[in-house]
Amino acid sequence: MNYRRSYFITTCLAFGFAFLYVPILSMVVFSFNASKLVTVWDAANSPTLKWYVSLIHNEEILDAAWISLKVAVINATGSVILGTLAGVGLARFAQFRGRFTLSAMTTAPLVMPEVITGLSLLLLFVAMEQWVGWPAGRGITTMTIAHMTFSMAYVTVVVQSRMATFDSALEEAAMDLGAPPLKVFFVITLPIIFPAVLSGWLLAFTLSWDDLVISSFTSGPGSSTLPMVVFSKVRLGVSPEINVLATITIAVVTAMIIGISLWLSRAGRLEKVAE
Amino acid sequence: MRALAPLRKVGVTGRGLVVALPYLWLVLFFVAPFVIVLKISFSDIDLAIPPYKPLIEWIGKNSLAIKLNLNNYAFLFTDSLYVHAFLNSIKVAFISTLLCLLVGYPVAYGIARSSGTWRNVLLFLVVLPFWTSLLLRVYAWIGLLKANGVINNVLIWLKLIHEPLTLLYTPLAMYIGIVYSYLPFMILPLYANLEKMDWQLLEAAEDLGCRPWQAFYKITVPLSRNGILAGSMLVFIPAVGEFVIPALLGGPNALMIGRVLWDEFSSNRAWPVASAVVILLLILLVPFMMWYQSVQRRESAGER
Numbered sequence: 001m002n003y004r005r006s007y008f009i010t011t012c013l014a015f016g017f018a019f020l021y022v023p024i025l026s027m028v029v030f031s032f033n034a035s036k037l038v039t040v041w042d043a044a045n046s047p048t049l050k051w052y053v054s055l056i057h058n059e060e061i062l063d064a065a066w067i068s069l070k071v072a073v074i075n076a077t078g079s080v081i082l083g084t085l086a087g088v089g090l091a092r093f094a095q096f097r098g099r100f101t102l103s104a105m106t107t108a109p110l111v112m113p114e115v116i117t118g119l120s121l122l123l124l125f126v127a128m129e130q131w132v133g134w135p136a137g138r139g140i141t142t143m144t145i146a147h148m149t150f151s152m153a154y155v156t157v158v159v160q161s162r163m164a165t166f167d168s169a170l171e172e173a174a175m176d177l178g179a180p181p182l183k184v185f186f187v188i189t190l191p192i193i194f195p196a197v198l199s200g201w202l203l204a205f206t207l208s209w210d211d212l213v214i215s216s217f218t219s220g221p222g223s224s225t226l227p228m229v230v231f232s233k234v235r236l237g238v239s240p241e242i243n244v245l246a247t248i249t250i251a252v253v254t255a256m257i258i259g260i261s262l263w264l265s266r267a268g269r270l271e272k273v274a275e
Numbered sequence: 276m277r278a279l280a281p282l283r284k285v286g287v288t289g290r291g292l293v294v295a296l297p298y299l300w301l302v303l304f305f306v307a308p309f310v311i312v313l314k315i316s317f318s319d320i321d322l323a324i325p326p327y328k329p330l331i332e333w334i335g336k337n338s339l340a341i342k343l344n345l346n347n348y349a350f351l352f353t354d355s356l357y358v359h360a361f362l363n364s365i366k367v368a369f370i371s372t373l374l375c376l377l378v379g380y381p382v383a384y385g386i387a388r389s390s391g392t393w394r395n396v397l398l399f400l401v402v403l404p405f406w407t408s409l410l411l412r413v414y415a416w417i418g419l420l421k422a423n424g425v426i427n428n429v430l431i432w433l434k435l436i437h438e439p440l441t442l443l444y445t446p447l448a449m450y451i452g453i454v455y456s457y458l459p460f461m462i463l464p465l466y467a468n469l470e471k472m473d474w475q476l477l478e479a480a481e482d483l484g485c486r487p488w489q490a491f492y493k494i495t496v497p498l499s500r501n502g503i504l505a506g507s508m509l510v511f512i513p514a515v516g517e518f519v520i521p522a523l524l525g526g527p528n529a530l531m532i533g534r535v536l537w538d539e540f541s542s543n544r545a546w547p548v549a550s551a552v553v554i555l556l557l558i559l560l561v562p563f564m565m566w567y568q569s570v571q572r573r574e575s576a577g578e579r
Contacts, residue, residue: 009388012381013397019378020404020458023415026425030418039424086297093290102294105301107568111509113516113560115533116553119540120308123550126325127311149304152297164575181289210408213518217540227410234414234523238421246411253406257399 024250031243039238051240058241060229068209068226071140075147076205082148083155083204084197088189090156091163109153118217121146125218138220146218147208154207155200162196195264202260206253309557316550317343326544347551357535357552364532365559367521368514371453375461375510376503378454383465383502384495387472398466405459413452413523420448420524444526452520457513461506468502468574469495501574508567512560532556 030039032047055061086106090099109117125135125142135142170192174184190197212227219225233239318327319342334340351357386397404412419425420442427439442448472495480490496503518533525531532552540549 006388009381009385013385016378016382016385016458017397017400019455020400023412023419023455024404024407026419027411027415037423039418039421039428082297082300085293089290089294089297093294096290096294098294098298102298102301104565104568105305106297107571108564109305111512111560111564111567113513113533113556115516115518115536116556117308119536119549119553120312121304123311123315123546124304124308130325145304149301152300156297206406210410212410227408230410230414231519234410234417238414238418242411242414243418246408246415249411250407254403257403257406261399 024246027243027246028250031240031247033240033243036240051244055241055244061226061241061245064224064226064229067140067223071144071147071215071225072205072208074144075151075208076201078144078148079151079155079204080197080201083152083200084159084193086152086156087159087163088185088193091160092168106153106156109150110157112150114211114213115217117150118146118214121149121214122217138218139223140219142218142220143215143223143225146214147204147211150214151204151207154203155197158196158200158203159193162193166192195267198260202256312550312553315547316347316554317345318547318550319344319346320545320547325546327547344547347547348555350548351551351555356530357532360530360532360535361555363530364515364517367449367453367531368511368517371450371457371514372461372507372511374450374454375457376507379458379461379465379506380503383462383469386462386466387469388474401459401462401466409456410519413456413520416448416452416455416524417443420451443524444529446525446529449521449525449529452524453514453517456520457510460509464505464509465499465502468499468505472498501570504570505567505574508563508570512563512567515560516556 030041031051032049033041034045034048034050035042083106086102089096090103090106093099121142122138125138129135129137135145171184171188174188175181179187210227211225212231215225216228216231219228230242230245233242314330315327318330320326321328330341330343332340332342382401386394386401389397417424421427422439422441422443424443426442427436430436431439476494476498477487477490480494481487485493516533516536517531518537521529521531521534522537536549536552539545539552
């Protein structure tokens with residue numbers, strides 16, 4: 001009986017992962033295809049790097065990637081600060097006024113449909129411009145504010161769950177020995193939760209880098225991000241350059257995640273040895 | 276901290292300062308926008324910039340008029356386009372959630388029952404697509420599904436079909452796209468829940484004569500209730516407002532409310548009507564969000 005069940009589960013796993021990975025692999029394979037027809041393999045001239053060359057000469061895509069990068073870096077840094085404060089507060093302060101509201105406000109953006117967040121933020125920016133004259137028009141600033149609002153919710157969740165698993169006795173001991181709260185945070189708390197803060201930063205970066213809907217609502221003329229350019233291209237059909245872009249994205253993300261998890265597991269082992 | 280002493284007298288504490296910054300940020304950029312949306316949903320449309328009239332006006336010397344225009348809401352209920360789009364979005368999100376559960380549960384279960392190294396590798400493989408662009412992953416399906424795409428080419432090569440099937444721009448394509456994109460959101464909470472499962476309960480049930488399938492739906496399924504609910508909510512709520520996937524894979528007939536909202540807003544500039552759509556969507560979705568939050572609280576408290 002046991003054998004048959006595990007056989008069934010193994011089959012499910014195989015199909016599940018094939019479903020997740022066949023589309024990704026197909027983009028990687030066809031990024032080396034010479035034919036402009038993308039999905040028709042031109043065996044005579046492939047594999048080729050010609051679409052890679054044409055991508056790095058595509059000004060529109062490069063400009064958009066530069067804007068995306070700027071927004072993503074500012075967003076990630078800002079949301080890590082806001083999200084860490086919220087995560088530490090929610091995990092360590094058992095009771096404070098507005099605790100329920102804060103935890104609701106950091107959960108809701110995780111599931112809120114993007115069209116709702118995007119549209120309401122745009123209406124806020126328009127109204128603010130009318131009342132206080134800031135932000136003047138829409139562009140990188142408004143887009144970054146919008147990204148920070150949903151990214152910080154993710155950072156909060158990551159930091160909060162890390163805070164929940166580490167022993168507050170360490171912090172209390174430092175306080176008993178006379179360290180002021182701010183010093184306790186930077187010397188004890190921050191180093192311990194650093195892996196969570198780092199993954200929060202990367203998560204916020206990725207969310208911003210990928211975002212299409214909220215960016216489209218809150219950006220202005222001349223501030224098209226990479227997903228916006230890709231979307232307008234994809235609506236016209238498949239394009240070999242987009243396959244190349246996807247392949248590069250996948251390669252960078254995979255290398256980064258493997259690198260960081262190896263580094264973290266090594267750091268974890270060193271910590272254990274030290275103990 | 277001595278510098279804070281005068282502040283403390285007026286009720287400002289170090290703790291207060293820690294939470295004040297994120298708190299104020301979210302009130303200003305997450306809650307306030309909805310108040311403005313609510314306001315605009317009651318406004319008249321106007322041929323100005325911004326394209327709506329103010330709610331509150333001075334009329335005459337000492338009288339202030341607040342005019343709540345309910346026409347935008349009435350319009351939504353009388354125009355069959357909106358009613359249809361609303362119902363269709365709920366239907367699509369509901370079916371997609373069930374499909375995600377159907378595909379995701381065995382995968383999460385399989386990962387939770389794997390040994391240490393395999394478990395980490397498989398989890399990594401679930402998380403990886405989440406880190407790569409959603410837009411690009413949806414785009415990949417265009418290449419697979421189109422008339423001279425990979426699936427049709429393989430089927431023709433296998434001589435199973437002679438003419439390419441119409442797959443792209445159909446409801447099927449849209450469901451595939453949604454399930455594909457949201458699957459990690461179903462698998463991860465399910466796995467987090469199943470990982471804590473005491474598998475000896477299953478052995479006990481089987482020793483007492485339960486069939487494996489019986490043990491599964493009498494023990495495993497009820498115990499993983501919080502994981503099922505959390506995963507379903509993480510799929511259902513955002514899927515109701517999904518815009519990108521129906522726009523790219525669903526074709527012109529895929530009427531989803533997120534898409535109607537987008538068109539209403541960008542091409543028709545009917546901001547008051549679009550705001551009314553947002554308010555109705557929120558009325559529909561906020562109960563689910565509160566349910567999700569209470570499930571999360573129960574789960575982190577270790578209750579079943």
